[in-house]
Amino acid sequence: MLLLVTDTSGKQGFVGLVQARDPIQVSVIDEAPLAGGTFSAQLVPQIAALLAQHGLSKRDIDAFIVVSGPGSFTGLRVGLAAIKALAEILRKPIVPVSLLEVVALASRTEGRVLAGLDAGRNEVYAGEYKIAGESAELVREQLLPKDEFMTPARAATIVTPDESVAGIAKAAGLSVVPVERPRPADIAGLGWRKLQAGEAVTPEQLEANYIRRSDAEIFSKPASS
Secondary structure: OEEEEEEOOOOOEEEEEEEEOOOOOEEEEEEEEEOOOOHHHHHHHHHHHHHHHOOOOHHHOOEEEEEEEOOOHHHHHHHHHHHHHHHHHHOOOEEEEEHHHHHHHHOOOOEEEEEEEEEEOOEEEEEEEEEEOOEEEEEEEEEEEHHHOHHHHOOOEEEEOOHHHHHHHHHOOOOEEEOOOOOHHHHHHHHHHHHHOOOOEOOOOOOOOOOOOOHHHHHOOOOOO
């Protein structure tokens, strides 16, 4: 099964072609980076270029695995809109994946895990999960000020690809499991398991998992009565 994997949640992104060969194994055929700030101009051409390089067409795509958040409002909006359009045209399933869940599973740790991603603005995206093997049960995902991140962190194993988040935990005397920022194989692996479990969505159902409210929501004035 051919999976198209995209991540436009961060400053830099990527698109990848991944082959799912059996119930548990995926292998990356190829991937291409996406430069931040130009996702809207790059994403569809890069998808077309990757397919062409391997003698494939968009009709060969069997499913879309997409990082649905948390992250950049603009990046997620652009990335998800492109995948929605392609999935609707091709009538293929979409599997949304939380980047925090991918990070949590990357620790290979059992029990309660707290995945952290630098959210800027002196804040942290925090995802708390109960990990058992390849399964992650969501406890909560939330946006926390950095000084409040230590509260849930004390009862869990901290996992992060970001040095700034790791530094907070280490300064508080807590141990950290460092991981690499998720790549297509990591995201596709989780997405493939979710697809087999029936956790796909239609284009109409796909929504971004921003966690943070937009500036427009934060600074908008309440309507006068």
